[in-house]
Amino acid sequence: MDPAATSASSASTSVAAKALSRVGHFRWFICALLLFGVTKNYMDRQVLGVLKTTLQHDLGWNEIDYGNLVFAFQAAYAVGILLMGRLIDRIGTRLGYAATMVFWSLASMGHAFCGSLMSFVFARSALGLGESAVFPASIKSVAEWFPKKERALATGIFNAGSNLGAMITPLVVPWITIHWGWRWAFVIMGALGFVWLILWLLLYRKPEEHPRLSKEELDYIRSDPQPPMVKISWARLIPHRQTWAFIVAKFMTDPIWWFYLFWVPDFLQRRHGLALMKIGVPLVVIYMISDIGSVGGGWLSSWLIARGRSINVARKTTMLVCAFCAVPMIFGFHLQSTWAAVLVIALAAAAHQGFSANLFTLTSDMFPAQAVGSIVGMGGMAGAIGGMLIAEIVGYTLQWTGSYMVPFLMAGLAYLLALAAIQLLVPRLEPAKIQ
Secondary structure, rough: HHHHHHHHHHHHHHHHHHHHHHHHOOOHHHHHHHHHHHHHHHHHHHHHHHHHHHHHHOOOOOHHHHHHHHHHHHHHHHHHHHHHHHHHHHHHHHHHHHHHHHHHHHHHHHHHOOOOOOHHHHHHHHHHHHHHHHHHHHHHHHHOOHHHHHHHHHHHHHOHHHHHHHHHHHHHHHHHHHOOHHHHHHHHHHOOHHHHHHHHHHHOOOOHOOOOOOOOHHHOOOOOOOOOOOOOOOOHHHOOHHHHHHHHHHHHHHHHHHHHHHHHHHEEEEEEEOOHHOOOHHHHHHHHHHHHHHHHHHHHHHHHHHHHHHHHHHHHHHHHHHHHHHHHHHHHHHOHHHHHHHHHHHHHHHHHHHHHHHHHHHHHHHHHHHHHHHHHHHHHHHHHHHHHHHHHHHHHHHHOOOOOOHHHHHHHHHHHHHHHHHHHOOOOOOOOOOO
């Protein structure tokens, strides 16, 4: 390479780095708030999965009963995420996220007062309805606070909260259950939402309204061309292939994450004989590696874009790598070694998170900011419907066969099929031409 060209390139990189350092970093504090919100969200929803065996013993549930509980959560989530996406677009991120945090935290605490299957169904439904707001609100926040070149990374960071929540819960909940009983686990996990709420109300505003944001950072956030802000109805979004690419991919891949969340603790207890107090470390390993996948998936596509690759190439290359990393799950249920099984599940969970970070970012790549909440809501509803189906499939499969073979096979192939669907529907990831 020409030394002069190398020197010029290095100088250009140095100038760009210095310019970026002057911009400021307050937007990353907002990203941290979103990270903690998703962490709280997943702590609340995973308590049931960690306590599955305990609750089945104490309350007499069979596998189909447990599957029906997951189905109830998913059904409410499916309805809620469609409505919540629209609500977030209408009333704004700050107020919408705050209100739903209060609602789902109270629903989480309400599990402590349940004693029958039907009362748990009601509590899970309320939790699913409230929790459905977390991703429409978070994705819309990223669209408001980050330029396109940083959105995949920001999404990967806040999406890592799903892994943090899934790591914290199996460490904390068994201890609370052993010392104070399972009802206190629901109360304590739910009450943490009010701590987050105080921070959110103190720190979150739109960038244009925030007193702590410098003009240089605001200009950087708004460096992408800004389309006119007009309301966009569902009817104007549904005909587009871009909408259906996101919907179909969410329908195929979201159920796999629900499977990891609600059934992996049971798989480790049933297949590998781990007691309640011993599942914490394996689950922490799974979700710690998942965090690497979440942030790494966001970083890889952003890195490719920074090196001149198109958004289309960067996003799809990253998603293809993630899809291949999920394939070993097909063989995971056969493994005799506990830690071999844990590492295979961890790799697949990391693949899901990297895939998901880029899939979420496609919404802001292909749609204007004022439509992002609605698109995420539509896709989230499709993913929750898929979650309803997998809840029934896994529940009946375990009740009839006692084997995890079918769900592990689905988990291994879902991402390749989802990426194929995206490629067929949007071969170039072009922005939707909304009239």
